[in-house]
Amino acid sequence: AQKITQTQPGMFVQEKEAVTLDCTYDTSDPSYGLFWYKQPSSGEMIFLIYQGSYDQQNATEGRYSLNFQKARKSANLVISASQLGDSAMYFCAMREDSWGKLQFGAGTQVVVTP
């Protein structure tokens, strides 16, 4: 069964606008971590942000913030003030601490337009 679901295959966003990338997950493990990665056309995987299942506050890293809704099993990434360099594929991932395996969603392709 799919553990990580990203329902948006692609999105267009205008420069300076905010964009929300959806991610839902499925786990019965009480302890887990959620990650977002960015993959530009160069192919490298760049870590963006982490949210732990026990963290009380939503994670933030610069222009990236994670809207964590535990009861809904949702971990949406918000990119504020989009820049042309934000054009990339974005992957949501989860690691269940009891197992350790890092699983990825299918990704969302973001294109930032001037």
Next chain:
Amino acid sequence: GAGVSQSPSNKVTEKGKDVELRCDPISGHTALYWYRQSLGQGLEFLIYFQGNSAPDKSGLPSDRFSAERTGGSVSTLTIQRTQQEDSAVYLCASSLGTGKTEAFFGQGTRLTVV
């Protein structure tokens, strides 16, 4: 080295030949992951190591695929009797394990089977 190192970066092989892909993780990282990524697609999980053991090898597509890790460090992914559908980028990642520790990715090996 400072990061995850994969070799070779590119490999072209003839159908039916065996190939070995190497991953050198970050020193001290106990968890090591192999993924496969076809053009424009998401990350397909192959196998996960914790130390030298592989708690999860459920993603290996067939018995032509095998992987090992020695000394809790270097890992080798072997594909026997390569087929054209094996053509993809093979990504390796390592992490400290559980908790707030992201996985760091190598640059990948681009495998082309002709």
